[in-house]
Amino acid sequence: MLYPVAVEEGNDDHAFGVVVPDMPGCFSAGDTLDEALQNVTEAIVLFLEDYSELPAATERSTLKSAPEFEGWTWHMIEVEVDV
Template sequence: MKYPVAIEPGDERRAFGVVVPDLPGCFSAGDTLDEAIDNAREAIDLWLETVIDGGGPVPDARPFAEHYNDPEFAGWIWAVVEIDLSGTVGKSSV
């Protein structure tokens, strides 16, 4: 499954902030853009594991264009993070 992530640009004093719009409350950061994307993957994994362990549904990712055109994320960098759910899907009915 692929999730779009919005990355707020960082600089020498601020980390790159990451938000996963399809997973409420799922966020992360990194000192570099690459680190921010790697940390986003870890945050998504943990978010999904928590939801699945609790018996909740795994949200589908909305079309990328919906997020890209959202004014809340104007000027942010976009990336797509691929998540392998094969190890967690069997834990609950999704």
């Protein structure tokens, strides 16, 4: 299943932050964008271990207009889990 994730850009002083809006409390970070996206994939799998159903994925276009994610970039993460 594909999930949209919001990425807060990092720099030399701050890590890249990643939030999964469809999974409250599911987030991760990394020193590089690739590392942050890999880490959030692992966070999603761990998050879903406690669920019997996969949460529905919100359309990325809907999330882009959310004020709390202004200035963030969006990526889609594919997660294969047996729930």
